[in-house]
Amino acid sequence: MLKYIAAFLLLLSVLSAFVFYTPAATDSKGCEASECHAGIEHLSDNHKLECITCHGGDEKTENKEIAHKDMLGGRNPSDHKVWDKTCGSCHQYQLDRVSTTLMYTATGMIKNSQQAWDDYQGDLYSAHGTTGYNQDGNSVEHPPVSELDELSGELYRKFCSSCHIGYDKLQGYRAHHSSGCAACHFNHSDDGSYEGNDQTIKGKSPYPEKHIIDPLPGNDVCLTCHNRSGRIALSYEGLYDGNNSLVPTQHGYPGPDLIDGVRNVRHMEADIHHEKGMECIDYHTSRDIMGDGYMYENMYMQIETTCEDCHGTKDKLPETSMITKENDEPVRESANYAFKNKFGDEMVLTSKGRMYSNVKKENDKFFLYTKRKGKKLEIKTIAGGDEHSMHGHDRMECYTCHSKTVIQCYGCHTSYDEREKMFDLIKGEATDGAFSEKEDFRSFFPFPLGLNQRGKISSVTPGCQTFLTHIDKDGEVIKDEHIFNYRGDKKFKFAPFYSHNTGQKAVDCITCHTDLAFAGFGQGLVSAANGNITSSYLCEKCDKPLDALYSVINGKLSVTSDIVRDHSRLLNTSEITKMLKANTCIVCHQKAEKRIYNKEINYEKILNDSVHKPLLSD
Numbered sequence: 001m002l003k004y005i006a007a008f009l010l011l012l013s014v015l016s017a018f019v020f021y022t023p024a025a026t027d028s029k030g031c032e033a034s035e036c037h038a039g040i041e042h043l044s045d046n047h048k049l050e051c052i053t054c055h056g057g058d059e060k061t062e063n064k065e066i067a068h069k070d071m072l073g074g075r076n077p078s079d080h081k082v083w084d085k086t087c088g089s090c091h092q093y094q095l096d097r098v099s100t101t102l103m104y105t106a107t108g109m110i111k112n113s114q115q116a117w118d119d120y121q122g123d124l125y126s127a128h129g130t131t132g133y134n135q136d137g138n139s140v141e142h143p144p145v146s147e148l149d150e151l152s153g154e155l156y157r158k159f160c161s162s163c164h165i166g167y168d169k170l171q172g173y174r175a176h177h178s179s180g181c182a183a184c185h186f187n188h189s190d191d192g193s194y195e196g197n198d199q200t201i202k203g204k205s206p207y208p209e210k211h212i213i214d215p216l217p218g219n220d221v222c223l224t225c226h227n228r229s230g231r232i233a234l235s236y237e238g239l240y241d242g243n244n245s246l247v248p249t250q251h252g253y254p255g256p257d258l259i260d261g262v263r264n265v266r267h268m269e270a271d272i273h274h275e276k277g278m279e280c281i282d283y284h285t286s287r288d289i290m291g292d293g294y295m296y297e298n299m300y301m302q303i304e305t306t307c308e309d310c311h312g313t314k315d316k317l318p319e320t321s322m323i324t325k326e327n328d329e330p331v332r333e334s335a336n337y338a339f340k341n342k343f344g345d346e347m348v349l350t351s352k353g354r355m356y357s358n359v360k361k362e363n364d365k366f367f368l369y370t371k372r373k374g375k376k377l378e379i380k381t382i383a384g385g386d387e388h389s390m391h392g393h394d395r396m397e398c399y400t401c402h403s404k405t406v407i408q409c410y411g412c413h414t415s416y417d418e419r420e421k422m423f424d425l426i427k428g429e430a431t432d433g434a435f436s437e438k439e440d441f442r443s444f445f446p447f448p449l450g451l452n453q454r455g456k457i458s459s460v461t462p463g464c465q466t467f468l469t470h471i472d473k474d475g476e477v478i479k480d481e482h483i484f485n486y487r488g489d490k491k492f493k494f495a496p497f498y499s500h501n502t503g504q505k506a507v508d509c510i511t512c513h514t515d516l517a518f519a520g521f522g523q524g525l526v527s528a529a530n531g532n533i534t535s536s537y538l539c540e541k542c543d544k545p546l547d548a549l550y551s552v553i554n555g556k557l558s559v560t561s562d563i564v565r566d567h568s569r570l571l572n573t574s575e576i577t578k579m580l581k582a583n584t585c586i587v588c589h590q591k592a593e594k595r596i597y598n599k600e601i602n603y604e605k606i607l608n609d610s611v612h613k614p615l616l617s618d
Helices: 002-019 051-055 064-068 092-098 107-116 151-163 219-223 232-236 286-290 307-311 329-336 398-402 509-514 573-581 603-607 612-617
Strands: 130-133 139-142 320-322 346-349 355-362 365-369 376-378 408-424 429-443 449-451 457-462 466-471 477-483 492-496 525-527 532-534 550-553 556-559 561-563
Touching (some): 092 286, 107 151, 107 492, 151 429, 219 232, 307 346, 307 355, 329 355, 398 457, 408 457, 449 492, 603 612
Parallel strands (some): 408 466
Antiparallel strands (some): 320 346, 355 365, 365 376, 457 492, 550 556
């Protein structure tokens, strides 16, 4: 009995010491002390962690230098240099994927730059060096682009690499993003300043807008990178930055809508999916963006979403598969959605046969749910419709007809001056050689067509029309407006491209078949007397038209450009002839009537029948 009393008294004394313990004046108040980061937001309900769990450092001191000395990644613990020790320690599956995604490796961008500058020798590079497996399961290793000594490698490092997720882009307007996981999962204000409750850094930059993780990035995050080149983030929301000379203005400054690079945007019609309330993440799967663990050479290989996935084809409805396990991807991914997927849900499949996490079949109808707001949108399918049953259109990409606009940048005049220095974003130092560029003009409609990597007729856009002027250290011009070779000849390069500016109404038949720009002839200036089809968009030191894939001179077809993606090509003579010959009927029969266009047209027979022959003879 006495030993139980003794044990009780000992326990009571220990508890008393704990309850009445008062920290000494020298004890730290931690990272959230009033003079440090008091008021800073918790990352999320799932991330109510101690600061040092993610950031490292020493929370037991109030000395800033000591506290921050061993922090992981500086202000950003998700940086790719340390993400295996921070985010990846809990999210290994996601890290394995994102470390091989093209958003990080940029292998496709680098390869395309090499091809555009005639530097590609068959070797693939990545932004920081990557090892893994390609889509065939073969082990591959891509050395870092810092080892690519050609000008195309230097161009990527100094000009293009700020928009891959391995780099902190902390300058520009509406263009700030952190590196690593935070590139997408932390929002930045327009000017990159912190607007949260931590008074120590409030109003300062460069910091995220708030110390809060966003598991579902909004369109503004995508815009920070996808506002140049193809400008898909702009086109999707109906914004256009071309040929406007910073007009209109507001209060004496360009505006009211400015973006990175002191560019002013004006408004055009937005993509129909945007108008319906869809954000980028509602169309794209996480595998499109974060990757699926494999290493790809180009983005079209990584992307698994297609129009046919959700809308079907003229012959069949979208394919589906049922959720049968509690850890199926759609169940896990919807944990942060405004709705939840469950066992038994019938999910629509991507082009790679994987389940979407927000597209379902319910009661014989198909629906898309927006991830952040849970908005339910019924999807129209096209199976059995007359509009999609016209003969000769089986190889058309859906967006070829349904694109409202396709951004086209013509004439990219690039200067490289060895006398000047420019910061190498990958090497982290300023080195000899500075790039600058300017364009001739921009267009968005009409747009040329070609065959893409899927063997389908697609919209194409310049990619790229580089004129290089190279100045050496002594000021001598080594190359003056030089055009690079492609496949053995000096040609302008075009690339298959989906503009992300889709409309419900397709380009009408007569516009597509009569406007020679769609056939690849640019302006299409026709001289019946000489048998010529040409364009006047020429540069001073080049006789090739900028906006044309080919010309006709004295009745003979002359190829002036090429399509740069693997397995892609120009339309051939037979395809162009068929495209233009259809005008024989379209000039009178402009609607997609099934009775006329659902089978191959025998022009000779029809034009000589009792209905058409008298009309033509008049």
